[in-house]
Amino acid sequence: MHDLRWIRDHPEEFDRGLTRRGLPPRATEILVLDRDWRAAETRAQEAQARRNRISREIGTAKQRGEDAAPLLRQSLKDRETETEAAAEAARLRTQIEEILAELPNLPAEEVPDGVDETANRVLRYHGEKPHFDFAPLAHEAIGERLGLMDFARAGRMSGSRFVVLRGALARLERALGQFMLDLHTSEFGYLEVSPPLLVRKDAVFGTGQLPKLEEDLFRTTDGRYLVPTAEVPLANLVAGEVLDERLLPLRYTAWTPCFRSEAGAAGKDTRGMIRQHQFEKVELV
Template identity: 60%
Template sequence: MHDIRTIRDDPAAFDRALARRGLPARSVELLALDAGRRAAQQRLNELQARRNELSGQVGRAKSKGEDATALMAEVARLKDEMTAAEAQAAEADAALDRVLAEIPNLPASDVPEGRDEHGNKEVRRWGDQRNFDFAPKQHFEVGEALGLMDFETAAKIAGARFVLLKGQLARLERALASFMLDLHTGEFGYTEAVPPYLVRDESVYGTGQLPKFAEDLFRTTDGRWLIPTAEVPLTNIAADAILEEAALPLRFTAYSPCFRSEAGAAGKDTRGMIRQHQFSKVELVSIAHPDRSEAEHERMTACAEEVLKRLKLPYRVMLLCSGDMGFSSRKTYDIEVWLPGQGAYREISSCSDCGDFQARRMKGRYRPTGDKKGTRFVHTLNGSGLAIGRTMVAIIENYQEKDGSVRLPDALRPYMNGAESITRHG
């Protein structure tokens, strides 16, 4: 959510920032709504002041034994006017909020200009791509040949874009989650959480999925939403809260299922585990001080990268351009892991600094030390640390052997009961 006062102070700068996202100017529309809102509020204030004045006159007239009938009639009339004015002011407020709620966050100054993924900038890469003495297969070919990755049965049970993992691949999912959580909590200071997987309208509005991206979500019959990522419940820990400055940053991590409708994904990644309706992820969320959110963003990205380093999976970090960022983000790093079966880098984590954009929507604030009255909005950040399914995909493709087995990274073997590889009979 944007601060209308900032737009009022420099509408041209706001429109220039929207243009960097490839969006049309909106300041004229927003300022017109703001003027209508302020006029409605001013009218309400004037009626309130007039009513208070007349109420005082009624009291004084009665104390003197004078007839106050006319004054009382005027107070009653003003009360009716105020009711209508309150409704008008509330509608004017809501009209402005509706438009503001559909406008994405503005890109940070160091975000590169661009319209789509072709404008993204590579920041760094790590690890060497393996030289195979055979043609590497895609993960679903390996998984199906092992008899441990079953898309056909999953489709029978639930439809397309689901998978049934069995045996050692099911164990691998659990191992990856435990490994990531141990790393993030034990070495990086995140607090592990098990949040609700169903949330209310206010929660998905607070993180920016509503109202614009409702079609990307699954909704239950009682009006709740299945979480698209644990970012939603974890970030909303700060909703309607006033935190003490000394408590910042708050860092949370959670392993959870995620549910996405994949609206608009027809024809994309129809085979395999890359793009599914249900998947698991270890999420990272930080509630940070505004002055330290940029440093927190770099730290969070490094934590996600460390998972890939420990697993010895080659990757690159991309700084997303202004036209390719998510709705709530002001700056995003995508971490892309190398998939030899596809011969391409694919996203495995997005780490985003949202500034105060989400905090304004969810009213998440902190109280500066020594200030008993004033509060400021916190900054929120989120990132995958990592997506479990895509990490499994990367392990299968990078560690596959000619005989169809999959070696296990050293870091995972303690979580796999000491197993060194996954075979058809593993």
């Protein structure tokens, strides 16, 4: 979620960042709503302050035996003003938060501009790209020839973008997951966690998948979501809590299945294990 105060102080920079992401400027629209929201908040607070003052005056008038009816009418009017202004402020704040929640992060200054990954710059190479004196096979072809990957049977059971791993490959996946967990818990201070795989909407919103990536998530009939990554439950372990600084940093790791609908990847990487609806991953948070 973008910081509204930062947008107030840097509207041009905010719009420039959106433009670099291929989006239209939004600072003016947001700041108009922000101005109206703050005005409504002020009206509500002022009406409440008047009611508090009049309440004391009503008490004094009654003690003196004076007619308090005019004060009671004014108090009722201020209560109505406060209620209406508070409702207006809540509506405007919700509208602002909905706009901000849909906007992506602004790119850092060093990020190259471009419409897609073709504009990326290579910063460095590590090692040398292998060269073969034969035409290498794709990973799924190798897996199927060795009888270690079975896309056909997975497809009959579950549809496209699933695979059955067998024998040595299933064992290798398990070994890699255990190796990563053992490495990071024993050498780098991570705490292993076995989290829930179903989470509520607030959890997925908190890690940024909602609302922008909702179409890529699997949602259950009771409104919960299958985790697209263990980052979601791990990051939410301390959501809304005030942490003792002496306990920081907190490091969590988990090895879980991940579930993604890949709605935005229609026609892309339909072969192999690149874009699966279900896959295993070790996450570090």
